[in-house]
Amino acid sequence: MKILFSLLLFVSFVFAGDATIEVIKKADTIAALAVEDASQSYDDTFKLRFFKTLIADLNVLSIFNVDRHHRICEFNDGTVLVENKDMDYVLRYRLIEEDNGALSIQIKLLHKDESVYSKSYRVSKKDIYMFVSHAIAYDINEFMGEPSVAWMKRKVVFSRIVAPMKSEIVISDYTLAYQHTVLRGGFNIFPKWANKAQTAFYYTALDAKKPTLKYINIKNGQIKNIISSDGMMVCSDVRDDGKKLLLTMARNGQPDIYSYDVKSKKYKRLTSYSGIDVNGQFMGNNKIVFISSRLGYPNIFSKKLDTNEVEQMVYYGRSNSACSVHGNYIVYKARESSNAFSQNTFNLHLISTNTDFIRRLTATGINEFPRFSRDGDAIIFIKNFKRQSAIGIIRLNYNKNYLFPLKHGRLQSMDW
Amino acid sequence: MEDYSQWTGRRVFLHFFGIITQHLIFKEIDMKSIVLSSVVTALLVFTGCSSKEPAVDSKAQQSAAEEVQAVETETVSAENSVVNSNTDATAMTMAEIESKLPTVYFAFDKYDITPEMQAKIDAAAELGNTEKAKSLNVKLEGNCDEWGSDEYNFALGLKRADAVKKALVADGIDASRISMVSYGESNPVCSEHTKECWAKNRRVDFKLLP
Numbered sequence: 271m272k273i274l275f276s277l278l279l280f281v282s283f284v285f286a287g288d289a290t291i292e293v294i295k296k297a298d299t300i301a302a303l304a305v306e307d308a309s310q311s312y313d314d315t316f317k318l319r320f321f322k323t324l325i326a327d328l329n330v331l332s333i334f335n336v337d338r339h340h341r342i343c344e345f346n347d348g349t350v351l352v353e354n355k356d357m358d359y360v361l362r363y364r365l366i367e368e369d370n371g372a373l374s375i376q377i378k379l380l381h382k383d384e385s386v387y388s389k390s391y392r393v394s395k396k397d398i399y400m401f402v403s404h405a406i407a408y409d410i411n412e413f414m415g416e417p418s419v420a421w422m423k424r425k426v427v428f429s430r431i432v433a434p435m436k437s438e439i440v441i442s443d444y445t446l447a448y449q450h451t452v453l454r455g456g457f458n459i460f461p462k463w464a465n466k467a468q469t470a471f472y473y474t475a476l477d478a479k480k481p482t483l484k485y486i487n488i489k490n491g492q493i494k495n496i497i498s499s500d501g502m503m504v505c506s507d508v509r510d511d512g513k514k515l516l517l518t519m520a521r522n523g524q525p526d527i528y529s530y531d532v533k534s535k536k537y538k539r540l541t542s543y544s545g546i547d548v549n550g551q552f553m554g555n556n557k558i559v560f561i562s563s564r565l566g567y568p569n570i571f572s573k574k575l576d577t578n579e580v581e582q583m584v585y586y587g588r589s590n591s592a593c594s595v596h597g598n599y600i601v602y603k604a605r606e607s608s609n610a611f612s613q614n615t616f617n618l619h620l621i622s623t624n625t626d627f628i629r630r631l632t633a634t635g636i637n638e639f640p641r642f643s644r645d646g647d648a649i650i651f652i653k654n655f656k657r658q659s660a661i662g663i664i665r666l667n668y669n670k671n672y673l674f675p676l677k678h679g680r681l682q683s684m685d686w
Numbered sequence: 687m688e689d690y691s692q693w694t695g696r697r698v699f700l701h702f703f704g705i706i707t708q709h710l711i712f713k714e715i716d717m718k719s720i721v722l723s724s725v726v727t728a729l730l731v732f733t734g735c736s737s738k739e740p741a742v743d744s745k746a747q748q749s750a751a752e753e754v755q756a757v758e759t760e761t762v763s764a765e766n767s768v769v770n771s772n773t774d775a776t777a778m779t780m781a782e783i784e785s786k787l788p789t790v791y792f793a794f795d796k797y798d799i800t801p802e803m804q805a806k807i808d809a810a811a812e813l814g815n816t817e818k819a820k821s822l823n824v825k826l827e828g829n830c831d832e833w834g835s836d837e838y839n840f841a842l843g844l845k846r847a848d849a850v851k852k853a854l855v856a857d858g859i860d861a862s863r864i865s866m867v868s869y870g871e872s873n874p875v876c877s878e879h880t881k882e883c884w885a886k887n888r889r890v891d892f893k894l895l896p
Contacts, residue, residue, distance in 0.1 A: 431872050434872070434873045434874055434875075435869065435872065435873045437872065457872070459870075459872065460837075476867065476869065480865070480867075481867060481868075500865055500866055500867075501828075501844045501847065501848070501866040501867060501868060502840055502841060502844045502867075502868050504837050504840065506837065518837055518840075518841070520841075520844050520848075520866075520868075523844065523845075523847070523848035523851060523866055524848070525840075525841040525844055525845070545845075546838065546841040546842065546845060548836075548837040548838050548840075548841045549836065549837045549838065561836075561837070561838055563838075567795075568838050589795075591836055591838040591839070592836035592837070592838065603836070615833075638836060639836060657879070682872060683836070
């Protein structure tokens, strides 16, 4: 018994590094869900791929304890499979390949052998199946009356370093299952969505004579030059209405934060410290939050734009070098160790400007580039661990983290 | 007096063309000798050059009888050849000078210059002020190790380039000759996951621009 207990303890420590440990604590309290596949079309490889994607999406909802067995059934059977009879919910779906190559999917959600929800989906090509999977998860979540996961349907834009001074900018879904390279060749980094509708993004071109901020309309591929600066140029934030930007520029070799008016093309310097000021983020209409080295190490500060009053926001962590803001919340990256070879170097923390409360969001590896979803429900971030990059999702309300690895290259930065 | 203000461009051209032609005919003998000596010079200059040259030469000889055009052809090709050899010489010197310029290394999370690196920058400034290098501009490329890919890391790379720039200016290099860029962690010279390797990546490189 002792051996068994210590074995269990060992197993729990091995997995304790991952924040999904929280799932185990809550496992008894959330509903059990199984998924049944009733597809007639397509080969087994594609069927299994779709099943896995759907399971991952349902897991990220964080409201079900999802059974991972791939079981085959008849779509119109009145009862659930015998293996699933103890499940609270069963999601049954059917993939249908249409004559023109389109993929059509029917789903129904069964509760106590009763169909409580059903819907059909259709996409023109089967290789964008993951967006249907995200839509199904979104709809089930809505049906269950949980806070919206609209961010699931949003696209991620990221830059990937493929060789020294060579990068690609890629648009993907939040799980990286879908990837479309928009800019290949050249040295383009720091992509940032230009509007809510995600029809265009800003990025920094470093192979121009001076670092240049460019704007690309992804509907027609048109590229516009916005502004250049010697030394450094990054679009750190885009205001909700898309009309103002916060840029880090380095006129005269001095990295400072500037606001930029998209319509009038005028810019204004907002910080003027002689060290480093970067990573400006809008907080309401009259305040910015940014990273500054004014204490001798990077930390998070805010500045009121009318009074120029600067305030230190974080009193924990020896080196806090990146942040993202939503409402009163700030998520930031803190260096945990000065030993770069330790297992635990950068972690993400969450603070509220209204309280002194600090919540640690990650536990192992190098976690950086936090970005709030537009509704503040989730945080997306980059995790680099043992030479592999992954995109991580933190569900704040459920205290759960999910990772989706990148197959090749190293993630440089991203926006959601 | 002629009233030139009423003339069209074409008329002006024809007028002056006429004057030059007249002038050249009077100077026929002189002109011929000039053309011939130019051809000889051209042959000497062009020996060992690319395959285009023989065509230019034959054209020059052929047109020696028509004095006016001969001058044009000769002058143009001679100028071209000079320009070309000049560019080559600049490129040669640039590569030569660039190979003598140092790489400046920095400590972890720092952008101040150590005495050892200061000596390297002083030597670079001395080289930059020599006659050969005076017409050249330099781009300072700031780089960081892979520890962190955020804006702060880019700013750190830039501050490193800026520190080198300030040191060069203090050594008498004109600030207008220096431009800067930061590549953050995305231009490593060493990609292993070791301390030694990271130290090699925390650097400022000198790139010469014409």
